[in-house]
Amino acid sequence: MGAMAQIGDGTAVQGDGADTASRDHRGLEGAAVQLVDLHRRFGQTKALDGMSLTIRPGEFVSLLGPSGCGKTTALRVLAGFDAPDSGRVLVDGRDIGGVAAQKRDMGMVFQSYSLFPNMNALDNVAFGLRMRGVNGGERRRRAGSLLEMVGLSSHARKYPHQLSGGQQQRVALARALAIEPRVLLLDEPLSALDAKVRVQLREQIRALQTRLQITTVFVTHDQEEALSMADRVCVMRNGRIEQVDVPSVLYANPATAFVAQFVGTMNRVPGRASVSGVVVLGREVAVRGGASPVPGADVAVLVRPEELTFTKDSEGRGIVMAKTFLGAVTRVAVLLDGGLTVHVDRSSTEAASVDPGAAVSVEVLAPEVMLAEPEAAPEPAGVAGGASPPA
Amino acid sequence: MVVAVATTIAAEAKAPSGRPSGRLSLSRLRWWRGVVLVLTGIFFLLPLYAALRFALENNLGHLTSAAFSAIPHMTGFLSALYLSLRLAAVTMVITLVLMVPTTIYVHLKYPRLLVAFDAITLLPIGIPPIVLIIGVLQSAPFVLKSSPYLLSLEYVILAMPFAYRSLDAGLRAIDLKTLVEASRSLGGRWISTMWRVIVPNLRTALASATILSLALVLGEFTMASLDLYTTLPVWVVNTDAVTAHVSVAVSFLSLVLTWFLLLALSAIDRRQFRKVRVVDEET
Numbered sequence: 205m206g207a208m209a210q211i212g213d214g215t216a217v218q219g220d221g222a223d224t225a226s227r228d229h230r231g232l233e234g235a236a237v238q239l240v241d242l243h244r245r246f247g248q249t250k251a252l253d254g255m256s257l258t259i260r261p262g263e264f265v266s267l268l269g270p271s272g273c274g275k276t277t278a279l280r281v282l283a284g285f286d287a288p289d290s291g292r293v294l295v296d297g298r299d300i301g302g303v304a305a306q307k308r309d310m311g312m313v314f315q316s317y318s319l320f321p322n323m324n325a326l327d328n329v330a331f332g333l334r335m336r337g338v339n340g341g342e343r344r345r346r347a348g349s350l351l352e353m354v355g356l357s358s359h360a361r362k363y364p365h366q367l368s369g370g371q372q373q374r375v376a377l378a379r380a381l382a383i384e385p386r387v388l389l390l391d392e393p394l395s396a397l398d399a400k401v402r403v404q405l406r407e408q409i410r411a412l413q414t415r416l417q418i419t420t421v422f423v424t425h426d427q428e429e430a431l432s433m434a435d436r437v438c439v440m441r442n443g444r445i446e447q448v449d450v451p452s453v454l455y456a457n458p459a460t461a462f463v464a465q466f467v468g469t470m471n472r473v474p475g476r477a478s479v480s481g482v483v484v485l486g487r488e489v490a491v492r493g494g495a496s497p498v499p500g501a502d503v504a505v506l507v508r509p510e511e512l513t514f515t516k517d518s519e520g521r522g523i524v525m526a527k528t529f530l531g532a533v534t535r536v537a538v539l540l541d542g543g544l545t546v547h548v549d550r551s552s553t554e555a556a557s558v559d560p561g562a563a564v565s566v567e568v569l570a571p572e573v574m575l576a577e578p579e580a581a582p583e584p585a586g587v588a589g590g591a592s593p594p595a
Numbered sequence: 596m597v598v599a600v601a602t603t604i605a606a607e608a609k610a611p612s613g614r615p616s617g618r619l620s621l622s623r624l625r626w627w628r629g630v631v632l633v634l635t636g637i638f639f640l641l642p643l644y645a646a647l648r649f650a651l652e653n654n655l656g657h658l659t660s661a662a663f664s665a666i667p668h669m670t671g672f673l674s675a676l677y678l679s680l681r682l683a684a685v686t687m688v689i690t691l692v693l694m695v696p697t698t699i700y701v702h703l704k705y706p707r708l709l710v711a712f713d714a715i716t717l718l719p720i721g722i723p724p725i726v727l728i729i730g731v732l733q734s735a736p737f738v739l740k741s742s743p744y745l746l747s748l749e750y751v752i753l754a755m756p757f758a759y760r761s762l763d764a765g766l767r768a769i770d771l772k773t774l775v776e777a778s779r780s781l782g783g784r785w786i787s788t789m790w791r792v793i794v795p796n797l798r799t800a801l802a803s804a805t806i807l808s809l810a811l812v813l814g815e816f817t818m819a820s821l822d823l824y825t826t827l828p829v830w831v832v833n834t835d836a837v838t839a840h841v842s843v844a845v846s847f848l849s850l851v852l853t854w855f856l857l858l859a860l861s862a863i864d865r866r867q868f869r870k871v872r873v874v875d876e877e878t
Binding site: 283284285304305306307308310311312314316317318319320321322331332335336376379380382383389 | 769770773774776777778779780781782783784787791792795796
């Protein structure tokens with residue numbers, strides 16, 4: 205609880221203010237949330253197509269997916285800003301479909317800066333308490349302690365236009381928490397911030413959520429954010445859920461090719477189906493998930509950079525194009541003779557043995573691989589994408 | 596002409612590097628600016644100067660403030676001014692009460708209808724006043740038909756294009772949807788959201804709509820005249836037949852008052868913008 209974090213301007217947070225706020229929030233408990241078979245259509249577009257999701261009390265779930273996958277629609281339905289065409293929203297087992305947004309007790313932080321421009325930071329945080337009839341003194345005290353919790357007590361009298369983007373989102377977070385919500389909804393709150401502030405703020409959000417144990421739904425298209433913050437990540441596509449799981453499982457055992465391609469970096473490599481699997485880069489490997497393509501058929505398989513290796517080989521089919529130092533690991537881009545570039549992650553010591561221009565042979569290490577979908581791969585966000593053809 | 600001049604300025608500002616540029620282009624640009632400013636100034640100020648000169652001269656051509664000092668003592672002036680101010684107040688209240696929620700509602704719920712709404716609000720400019728008067732007379736409650744406040748209903752229609760445009764610009768300048776949703780997620784009801792969140796952020800737009808409505812009422816002659824009410828503009832025209840100097844003096848003061856209000860509004864707007872910019876630069 206006493207963990208300290210440095211925010212944007214170097215302010216240490218979660219000190220005494222955090223303790224005070226924590227005392228204020230004693231008894232605060234996250235709610236169980238269930239989305240049951242939600243459908244929502246906008247014209248011909250299915251924004252939600254039978255989405256069902258159960259979130260445990262106090263859990264941090266991230267809705268991850270490309271633009272237009274329905275994640276924000278799901279959040280808006282949960283918040284009460286939009287109504288599903290069919291399906292139910294349950295909070296602690298109670299159907300809240302007919303409950304207006306202002307009565308749902310859900311705090312929300314928006315993607316765009318949503319502070320009320322006519323109010324200073326303190327009044328913004330106190331707004332929800334005012335709407336609940338909390339008296340002036342108590343309102344100011346509680347708003348003050350929340351501002352302290354997010355490290356902005358010295359900015360209480362400043363107006364939104366006097367605060368930086370990161371500070372505004374921290375005030376918005378304090379404002380959402382002030383009403384002691386049982387569910388906290390975060391709609392891409394970090395997307396408008398610069399990279400450094402984004403990383404700092406996400407750590408702070410996660411720390412606060414862990415301590416306050418508020419059920420939290422976090423919408424993002426940034427896989428790095430989702431994987432680093434959430435207890436479970438719900439990957440969405442075309443209004444449907446592809447997979448809901450803890451980040452490590454999502455990465456290691458993706459349920460579908462879409463998840464495999466969307467989460468983490470993935471190479472898409474051509475291969476040929478054989479009787480017992482597929483032949484990829486000259487080696488036969490099994491196919492994950494029991495798929496059995498017609499032997500002899502051309503297929504594309506998905507292989508993570510760490511599941512590939514290379515060896516220096518003057519007769520090799522690949523040429524090292526570039527190296528990206530990532531600390532203990534170095535990512536090596538290798539151009540294969542078919543014009544395809546693959547990324548290979550090796551230890552930095554090992555990668556030091558080759559220089560750009562060196563001839564290498566690339567091999568699959570993984571015992572099994574996943575078949576790629578026939579259509580074009582989605583554009584992964586956050587981390588550099590998978591293999592790409594040369595320009 | 597102004598458009599042609601502006602085009603020339605733009606063309607010169609984009610002059611290719613092969614041509615004499617830099618200081619020469621800049622000085623030419625400033626020269627054109629000066630010409631535009633002087634011409635515009637003459638266009639607006641010459642009639643004002645003529646009016647002021649006429650109001651300050653007596654029949655013998657001597658300068659005197661008699662016309663201005665006589666204004667309060669003129670028969671019917673105070674009652675006409677009082678009526679115009681009352682009508683202005685009622686017009687402003689009705690305009691704001693009708694237009695603010697309607698414009699907000701259309702922006703929030705039916706943004707696709709904004710183009711149609713925009714066209715509808717222009718209708719009062721195109722429809723002849725006599726048609727408007729007949730329409731209002733036909734639809735107004737009986738109790739209002741013999742009341743001068745009937746004029747306020749007509750003025751509300753006339754003020755609609757100006758009020759709508761001010762409010763529309765104000766609403767486009769804020770992230771209305773997000774502010775409303777933020778307020779609602781915090782427990783704000785519609786009334787609270789309107790009163791505490793939206794209206795305070797539309798202060799400039801509201802002031803602008805109000806001042807434009809005021810200017811319209813203080814200057815509207817046709818409807819009041821057709822409805823046989825002696826508002827300030829009707830009084831000015833009537834007085835013109837008796838003493839033209841006083842009539843012109845009142846017109847001049849009325850114009851100056853409206854200009855002063857608009858300038859004050861503009862100054863407040865600019866001050867707020869400067870404040871925001873300074874803080875943005877600091878942060």
